[in-house]
Amino acid sequence: xxxxxxxxxxxxxxxxxxxxxxxxxxxxxxxxxxxxxxxxxxxxxxxxxxxxxxxxxxxxxxxxxxxxxxxxxxxxxxxxxxxxxxxxxxxxxxxxxxxxxxxxxxxxxxxxxxxxx
Amino acid sequence: xxxxxxxxxxxxxxxxxxxxxxxxxxxxxxxxxxxxxxxxxxxxxxxxxxxxxxxxxxxxxxxxxxxxxxxxxxxxxxxxxxxxxxxxxxxxxxxxxxxxxxxxxxxxxxxx
Numbered sequence: 041x042x043x044x045x046x047x048x049x050x051x052x053x054x055x056x057x058x059x060x061x062x063x064x065x066x067x068x069x070x071x072x073x074x075x076x077x078x079x080x081x082x083x084x085x086x087x088x089x090x091x092x093x094x095x096x097x098x099x100x101x102x103x104x105x106x107x108x109x110x111x112x113x114x115x116x117x118x119x120x121x122x123x124x125x126x127x128x129x130x131x132x133x134x135x136x137x138x139x140x141x142x143x144x145x146x147x148x149x150x151x152x153x154x155x156x157x
Numbered sequence: 158x159x160x161x162x163x164x165x166x167x168x169x170x171x172x173x174x175x176x177x178x179x180x181x182x183x184x185x186x187x188x189x190x191x192x193x194x195x196x197x198x199x200x201x202x203x204x205x206x207x208x209x210x211x212x213x214x215x216x217x218x219x220x221x222x223x224x225x226x227x228x229x230x231x232x233x234x235x236x237x238x239x240x241x242x243x244x245x246x247x248x249x250x251x252x253x254x255x256x257x258x259x260x261x262x263x264x265x266x267x268x269x
Contacts, residue, residue, distance in 0.1 A: 074257075081264075082261065145206055
């Protein structure tokens with residue numbers, strides 16, 4: 041159980057275009073999902089917290105107009121990178137929070153590798 | 158100073174060795190501690206979850222938390238080549254927000 045999928049797994053786009061990444065919890069409902077960014081050989085950096093039915097909460101330094109997040113259902117959150125530029129190239133990972141008894145954990149998706157030319 | 162410090166390695170050991178991975182942290186408010194394993198170009202996979210101080214064992218993996226020293230460890234017994242990956246420690250202040258603070262990750266290579 042606790043499977044999180046992401047689509048696409050890899051995307052290459054031209055500078056100035058927008059890219060949408062989907063994150064789905066396949067076998068559980070997630071009221072909260074998180075979006076991370078990871079640079080090569082670096083740790084995960086939290087970008088924003090996505091709550092179902094409400095606006096996302098962005099971390100300091102993350103442009104909310106640049107990285108649009110929509111959490112329309114309990115199993116789907118989307119991240120749209122608007123007007124992408126080469127510096128947006130990165131590995132984007134989502135996670136979904138779930139409660140198992142009293143234990144709260146996050147399960148991560150497989151990641152989406154974005155390359156902006 | 159980073160909130161969570163983790164030696165990036167790389168750490169290379171022979172198959173069958175006992176591996177010790179560690180993280181230190183500065184914020185005494187952290188209460189929930191996790192270890193994730195990440196294979197190259199994949200998302201992190203939850204290995205161990207502990208709350209507060211103490212030990213937790215799951216198969217070949219043992220997680221230890223020493224809150225007085227602000228130090229957590231992951232031990233891998235009888236290491237296998239398939240254990241070769243990057244291991245990330247993560248921690249949070251509260252279970253309610255779910256905001257995790259990650260270490261940099263330690264790259265482990267187990268040689269056959």
